[in-house]
Amino acid sequence: MKRIAKRVVTLLVALLSVGTLASCVKKENDAPDGMMTATAVGADYRFYAPTTWNANTLYGVSGAYRDVGEQSTVSVNRYPSSGFETEEGENRNAAYWERVCLPLIRERSLNGEVTEFTDDETHAAHSDVLGDASAVYRHVTALTNDENRKTLHYVQVVAEREGYTFDEAGNLTSSEPYFYVLSFTVTDSLYGYCVGDADKMIRAFAFVKEPYVPEDYAWKPAKVAAPEGMKIASSDEVAYRFFVPQDWVIDRDQRIFAAYEPSDRTNVSVVPYMPATDGMTVDEFFGMASDLMQQTADSGSYEQIGYTDAMLGSQKAKAYDFTYTVGGKTYRYRQIIAVYKGMFYTLTYTASGASFEEHMDALNAVTAAFVFR
Numbered sequence: 001m002k003r004i005a006k007r008v009v010t011l012l013v014a015l016l017s018v019g020t021l022a023s024c025v026k027k028e029n030d031a032p033d034g035m036m037t038a039t040a041v042g043a044d045y046r047f048y049a050p051t052t053w054n055a056n057t058l059y060g061v062s063g064a065y066r067d068v069g070e071q072s073t074v075s076v077n078r079y080p081s082s083g084f085e086t087e088e089g090e091n092r093n094a095a096y097w098e099r100v101c102l103p104l105i106r107e108r109s110l111n112g113e114v115t116e117f118t119d120d121e122t123h124a125a126h127s128d129v130l131g132d133a134s135a136v137y138r139h140v141t142a143l144t145n146d147e148n149r150k151t152l153h154y155v156q157v158v159a160e161r162e163g164y165t166f167d168e169a170g171n172l173t174s175s176e177p178y179f180y181v182l183s184f185t186v187t188d189s190l191y192g193y194c195v196g197d198a199d200k201m202i203r204a205f206a207f208v209k210e211p212y213v214p215e216d217y218a219w220k221p222a223k224v225a226a227p228e229g230m231k232i233a234s235s236d237e238v239a240y241r242f243f244v245p246q247d248w249v250i251d252r253d254q255r256i257f258a259a260y261e262p263s264d265r266t267n268v269s270v271v272p273y274m275p276a277t278d279g280m281t282v283d284e285f286f287g288m289a290s291d292l293m294q295q296t297a298d299s300g301s302y303e304q305i306g307y308t309d310a311m312l313g314s315q316k317a318k319a320y321d322f323t324y325t326v327g328g329k330t331y332r333y334r335q336i337i338a339v340y341k342g343m344f345y346t347l348t349y350t351a352s353g354a355s356f357e358e359h360m361d362a363l364n365a366v367t368a369a370f371v372f373r
Helices: 091-109 188-204 282-295 360-369
Strands: 035-037 048-050 061-067 072-080 132-141 151-166 172-187 230-232 241-244 247-253 258-262 268-272 301-313 315-326 329-340 343-350
Touching: 035 188, 048 188, 072 188, 091 132, 091 151, 091 172, 151 188, 172 188, 188 315, 230 360, 241 360, 282 301, 282 315, 282 329, 301 329, 343 360
Parallel strands: none
Antiparallel strands: 035 048, 061 072, 072 172, 132 151, 151 172, 230 241, 247 258, 258 268, 268 343, 301 315, 315 329, 329 343
């Protein structure tokens, strides 16, 4: 079986550079009409999104987004529930949302204030189920905790169910109860356009006892000689050659070209962006991405470190360092951004704080081998 993606933080870092990139996951035979799979490899459920959306499973989290320029995302995460204590007879799904999910929303909200959204009659038919499991459906709105003061809708469906874990060969290795949280987050201006699609995603969701394995790889490696000790990690469909260390694992299950170091999942990826207008600079592009990260991050979880001049292929570039902290764990990033033939190309290096410097030689080898065609 192809690699089972590790569940990590739900970040928008790669999405920020996607721009006009086409949907990353194709429709498969078991997807409902008008929908495509947006399920992460190895998941013990099936999550589908409308084909008008863009599927995103970059960080091992099932999900999709409608508009890269405005908050409009749906994702599915699961969390072990064995240690979550409740009173006898209490609705555990409701308690989990109240004690775990809601505080996270409050952290992102102005003054920690949220408002219950009551105009939800259209959701009554499925508000108490997710797949085949009893669930709770919660919908609140809140102002973002930044200078833009946008109103965001937070819709979450929480269900507790026996979950399954599989090995690399797809064999069941363990089972334990999990809380599954389907989250739909969208700006007030897009809510009316997206809520019907979100309903479809909730209704189509299904639990299974087999890991998700794509029908086929999303792309084929380019037939080109690699530098010594490295291998190709991109296809012939793009205007560059992207090479990674020979012992890294290439992710061919999505259209974003990426690879990871197998021991600690340090990873590197390349994403293009076509600007809507001419004349945008690299600094302006990163500033746009940085603003969006700050809007979608929990308070204090995103921090810029600095930048340096760099090279990517034959092009002058800039390398931006920043951190993103979630659940008490800090991830470090270096994004190297260059312009080539009117397109922005972002090479993103991601590692835990402890592993960031450890694989710097590998990153240097990746950037040195990178070639624009």
